[in-house]
Amino acid sequence: MNIKEKYEMSKKEYEKWGLDVDKILEELSRVKISIHCWQGDDVTGFEKTQNALSGGIAATGNYPGKARNGEELRKDLDKALSLIPGKHKVNLHAIYAETDGEVVERDQLKPEHFKKWVDWAKKNGLGLDFNPTIFSHPKAADGLTLSSPNKEIRDFWIRHCMASRSIGEYFGRELGQTCLTNIWIPDGYKDVPSDRMGPRKRLKESLDEIFSQKIDKKYNLDCVESKVFGLGAEAYTVGSSEFYISYAARNNIMSLMDTGHYHPTEVVSDKLSAMLLFNDKVALHVSRPVRWDSDHVILFDDEIKELSKEIVRNNALGRVIIGLDFFDASINRIAAWTIGSRNMIKSLLSAMLTPNDKLKELQDTGNFTERLALMEEFKTYPMGDIWNYYCEKNNVPVAEKWLDNVKDYERTELSKRS
Structure with a gap:
């Protein structure tokens, strides 16, 4: 048969x-899944001056063959996309700018530094999403960025986020598919802080300045992403779930929920219906935490199936923007993309059936x-x-x-x- x-x-x-x-x-x-480019090179990026991975992020393993430049990364994505059913989007970080060997600081990035990505996306009928890269940088060395008490550091990251929103708008205009630009910061403290309000007040003020920039929502949508804790920020995270949900509601932007960014006993599948009652759209980063936010490749497991059921049973396929976020350097990276993406789509099919x-x-x-x-x-x-x-x-x-x-x-x- x-x-x-x-x-x-x-x-x-x-x-x-x-x-x-x-x-x-x-x-x-x-249904378009936003497939993250950083699985292909272990979140290394293409900056002329390579910065050590930081911000509570760890890509473990040394499987051979990771992409070393834009051409290799796009070639690898072509292969992975040829194995994944449907037509999707690709999610970029700012560190994937291609500057032809010139050192360009992140707050000076411009749309032309992503032209090769746009040309590739046009050729393949893909959309692009975007993220400012607010980690792995000397100005993030002490673990504080948009909430830093140092105004010079805050201003640098504010300019970077504003540049990123302009790049997202460029993606949307060029490709005819609205770009989602997501802000995540690693800010927090390793031990119990003596001031919790101050950093959050500074973060709010930084975000207010970033979003004062006029960007056409037809081409770019904004969202903010929370996290419960991180390596080096175990006791206190400035951008908590309560902070960002409140900020997004007050300012009419989206709140993004990452499936690894909550306490191990919390699940995003239980949160989604509550968010959908009060938001036109909700964004997701789907990952697999193993005891902590370890960004393992997605399995076709109970939680991903339950998450997809919540999307489907609430008629929210058009309201939930699904992005992936895992990076495993211990296995073939093309296989990691393929396994995770196919499982995400498979879980949606299971829910629809x-x-x-x-x-x-x-x-x-x-x-x-x-x-x-x-x-x-x-x-x-x-x-x-x-x-x-x-x-x-x-x-x-x-x-x-x-x-x-x-x-x-x-x-x-x-x-x-x-």
Whole structure:
């Protein structure tokens, strides 16, 4: 039995519950995932003066073949994107500017420093998202940036964020797809602070100045990202969830939730419905924390499936901007992109192949026995046949066959990099 025949047989199981599988696959094909470029080079970037990775970030491992420049990184992304079904976006950090060997400080970055990225995105029909890089820099050495008591340091990072918003606007205008520009800072203290309010007041004032810059929302949307703690900031993080949710609500910008940026007992899947009640749009960075914000490659696990259910069952596919954020240097980086991205899309498909309306009805009528029974039975429904057909329909390898492509690419391309 071929893939199409298996698909036709399996979709009948879902049609019993009123699920139009053909329509579901068409809807899924319109979902864009923002795939992060920094998995390809371990968050190294292309700055002329290389700065040691900092800000509570650690890319562990030394798997051979990481990208060393823009051409290699885009080539690697081309390979990964050829293995991931659908048409998506690519998420850049400011450190991926290409300045032709010239030293350009981050507060002086301009759209032309990303022209090669824009030309590549146009050629491939991709959108671009953006992030100012507010870490791994001498002016972030003491762990304080936009909240620093040093005005010179604050002003530097304010200028960098304003430059980044202009670059995001340029991306949106050139590519016809709105860019999401996300601000995250590592600011905090290793031990218990004697002043919690002061740094947050300075952060608020810095953000106020950044967002006073007029940027066309047609081309660029702004968001801010919280974190519960970081390496070197274990006791206190300036940009907490409460701070940024409040700031975003007051200033009509988006709040971004990273699945690794909360206490280990908290899950973003439980937070999403609350955020959707009060926000037109919500942004996500999907990662996998292992005991801490360790940015492991996404698995097709319970939390990612629950997160996708919340997006789908609340009709929020058009309201939740999904970005990925993991970086594993211990495995083949093309494989890491492919595994994580395919699992994100697969989890959305799983959620769409669930009779959510029926399950809601059972909950509202107090029929918890039938609800639990159906939720469990659907775990073994033949979603794999639907997924394989979706991959074939999108001209990407089916099941584990993509791994052969990665092995060939490693032999012909990655193995030649020293």
